[in-house]
Amino acid sequence: MKSGGGGGGGGGGGGVICSLSIGLVSAVFGASITVVFLLGYFSHKPINGVLASFYTPSQPQFNIPIVELLAHTRPPDHESRAHLLSSEFSSKFKPAGTRRAGNKLEQGLARARAAILKAASGTSPSIIIKNNDILSPAIYRNPTAFYQSYKEMERRFKVYVYQEGELPIVHDGPCKDIYSSEGRFIHEMEHGNNRFKTSNAQAAHVYFMPFSVTWMVKYLYKPNTYNVTPLKEFVSDYVKLISTKHPFWNRTQGADHFMLTCHDWGPKASQGNAILYNTSIRVLCNANSSEGFDPTKDVSLPEIHLYGGIVNPKLISPPPSNISRPDLAFFAGGIHGPIRPILLKHWRGKDTDLHVYEYLPKDQDYYDAMLRSKFCLCPSGYEVASPRIVEAIYAECIPVILSDHYVLPFSDVLRWEAFSIQVDVSEIPRLKEILVAVSEDEYLRLKEGLRAVRRHFILNQPVKRFDMFHMILHSVWLRRLNLKVG
Incomplete structure (x- = not known):
């Protein structure tokens, strides 16, 4: 079993997990979460008079709903004042500037949705991007919708990468051998010259938690025990850290946050925080729908074995x-x-x-x-x-x-x-x-x-349009489009 490997080197990781331990309880406030098929993004059926489709009527389909988060702050009486302040700051008492920034983001996403839906209602002909670069209906469910969505992503999408956490478990990952897709994505978001990363957290559509489950297994896991508790504890501590230091997690109950891992134990590690597991976007190679993988919010990550880091x-x-x-x-x-x-x-x-x-x-x-x-x-x-x-x-x-x-x-x-x-x-x-x-x-x-x-x-260095890095981001972008933050 691949997940049993990774073995040695436990010493270096211990200090990292201890540095993430904090005494405050994560600020998780009550929210009314209403799941509505407001957009019906992946269904060809008319929803609220809008034809939303990447699929033609003759093709298989599954519905991915929009999640509308309506925040009502009701922290339990026993919570600490620090907890209460975190909840209040992230919802009811947000500064006006923050609210305006959020409204601008949502308005931009609304325009993107409208443009995509308009494209989707067409006849899905082949799209010639330039020269002989063709997006054909032979391999795409709806090439016009996909191309419009991709252009909207390039124009608008911004990702904030949390700076919290220490090397090697955070901000690093394997770039060769069996889990290459995990490390390559982390490295591109950390160090790549791409248009999507933003240092302005208020301007971000999604928030990336750049920890590596593969390196957790390498540095925190005791070989042959199959005890994944240290992995869950690390994830729990990391979410506690960002949710008490920043307002963004609590603002949407983690729905606009994502993690990415190719290790078999990625789903188990994500169980370290129930909201991360159930609400956040999990980008996973182990995309098993019978074991909690939810395609309405999670993303399937290709597994690529790069011996020595190259094809x-x-x-x-x-x-x-x-x-x-x-x-x-x-x-x-x-x-x-x-x-x-x-x-x-x-x-x-x-x-x-x-x-x-x-x-x-x-x-x-x-x-x-x-x-x-x-x-x-x-x-x-x-x-x-x-x-x-x-x-x-x-x-x-x-x-x-x-x-x-x-x-x-x-x-x-x-x-x-x-x-x-x-x-x-x-x-x-x-x-x-x-x-x-x-x-x-x-x-x-x-x-x-x-x-x-x-x-x-293909994992290009540097990245190129429509390559694997961009397709992963596009999958995350689609799920963010289906999230309406109230």
């Missing part, structure tokens, strides 16, 4: 489409979780067209095998996410997703059926039959989809 050179320029791929399908990986044993039981060494291994033979190269195959099998391990999905995208090897309850990354805007195949776990015995039934035309269509979607899963 394997063999995957940078995969063979052109006219080069034959002789193997039907490929998988090599250890027996982790409940799905892989089923795959290995039915197909390991059973068919010369399906190359399924627990351990890849020493005379074979993993990436060469991907590049020889039409389909790459991507079963979940102990947790739902798999770096094989992104590796398959890079290799232009059609991902065959074998998973239960996995909310796929960027599925708000991407049509995963345009560049991957999802097979129910119960259908694994019929896997060859399913893959052979894919016609040549359909296979070529899926490959074209992979080629078009690849840029959304």
Whole structure:
């Protein structure tokens, strides 16, 4: 299990968690939270006379509501005066300048919503951005809505990064190996030259808590104990710190705050604060809808394994489409979780067209095998996410997703059926039959989809438009659009 690793180096983290411990109780005041489908942002149904859609009527859909927070300060009688002052400052007695700034932000978001909804009501033609840069309806649920939303994000979206916390657990993260997407995002928000970070907290739409769960496991976790309490305590202390020092958490009950982690134990760490777990935006690789991941507010983060911090050179320029791929399908990986044993039981060494291994033979190269195959099998391990999905995208090897309850990354805007195949776990015995039934035309269509979607899963340095950093931010932006702060 990946989450059991991370092991050593406990000494350095202890001082960080102690420095975050504070005596005050987090200022959590009573609020009336009314969930209303005011915008119906991801539904094609008319809501309040507005056609809100990234989807066409013939496509699958799920509703993501706006949350309207109506703050009524009612701190319990036993709370300290410090607690009361924090609550009062964040709501009832906010300075007029702060209220005006908030109103300006909300007015800008309202204009953004209106522009996106107007774009969404169109016929969803291909969008030519410049030259041959095309956003096609083949891979997007609604390319006009997505492009308008993306432009609105570039124009307006501001992120405040909290300065609280000490290295290495805060303001740092892994930039290579299995949890690269976690560290790369943290580093870009901390040090990148992007247009989204703001030093003016009053001008921010969202607030980023830049702690690394991966580094918590490395520095705070005692190996082989499976005791995640130190992780939860760190998160609890961090939220207490920012919620007593700043007004922003209490102002929205944490709904406009987000964390990001790719570690398997990210969801468990977020349980350190109930509001963070239930209300804040959690950007997680472990996007398991059966274990508390809520796609109406949480964001699915792609898992990318960068050995040595770079994409394997063999995957940078995969063979052109006219080069034959002789193997039907490929998988090599250890027996982790409940799905892989089923795959290995039915197909390991059973068919010369399906190359399924627990351990890849020493005379074979993993990436060469991907590049020889039409389909790459991507079963979940102990947790739902798999770096094989992104590796398959890079290799232009059609991902065959074998998973239960996995909310796929960027599925708000991407049509995963345009560049991957999802097979129910119960259908694994019929896997060859399913893959052979894919016609040549359909296979070529899926490959074209992979080629078009690849840029959304690339970690560029420096970042580029529509790359993974921007797609993660866009997912957060969408959830902030669905939050109306009263």
